[in-house]
Amino acid sequence: MSGPVKRQYDSSRRREQARETRRRILGAAHELFVTRGYGRTTIADVAAEAGVAPETVYAAFKNKPALLHRVWDVAVGGDDRDVPLLERPELRAVLAEPDLRARFAALAVFNTAAMRRTARLHLAVRGAAASEPAAAAMLEEIDRQRLAAMAEHARAAAGTGQLAVPEDECRDVLWSTTDGTLWHQLVERREWSDERYAAWLGRLWAAALLP
Known part of the structure; x- marks a missing residue:
């Protein structure tokens, strides 16, 4: 019985880690868009600020316009709930x-x-x-x-x-x-x-x- 419970735990933990990574990326992007400007901010900049690889940002948000859209949605709502x-x-x-x-x-x-x-x-x-x-x-x-x-x-x-x-x-x-x-x-x-x-x-x- 320990096997399935462990897999469920691992899956939940991975989901929470992925969500926390997304939050860090969104927070970093918001800060950089405001302080540096949207045009002068690159995905590599956001990744460095968030402490992740650029590929992680692309995997989570596809491109910079999609990242901007999500940053705005989270800012308006105050959280990442849809x-x-x-x-x-x-x-x-x-x-x-x-x-x-x-x-x-x-x-x-x-x-x-x-x-x-x-x-x-x-x-x-x-x-x-x-x-x-x-x-x-x-x-x-x-x-x-x-x-x-x-x-x-x-x-x-x-x-x-x-x-x-x-x-x-x-x-x-x-x-x-x-x-x-x-x-x-x-x-x-x-x-x-x-x-x-x-x-x-x-x-x-x-x-x-x-x-």
Whole structure:
């Protein structure tokens, strides 16, 4: 009976080791894309930073554009679970808040935490988009996904009957204030705390979108 148990243990251990290797690669890639730039970072650079062979990076992610895509997904979600953002419990709790002013305040807190994880990477992708087709495609996808997410938030907000503006205006206001630019300017450059920024963003949305 010891044979099958040992094989099962070994298999689980190998899966966990592979997952940990992927995490190291993703962390290394994120750091290098932000500090060095997407265009100036090679797979060999990522491998060296992660302490693995370049072949390991290729085996896990195939190429640099696929690696960038996965780095972004993990940054947005905050972990490597394959769960869409709108289906995550923390965001479902935000959408379940019946009072729209309180909902916008909670969404601002959620968004601020997401900006802490993604804003620098978004700026790096934006900076590389002019010369790197993969970065340009990634930037388009990021904006498209964010617009779709904000459309869902606007639709849910309109459903409460508490909006003072049309649904498409709510969508566009949310979309234009969640790309990381405001967070970068006020938190990174003007040294606001995340707490101050989140409170301000919630008030901004309430002033622009509620009676």
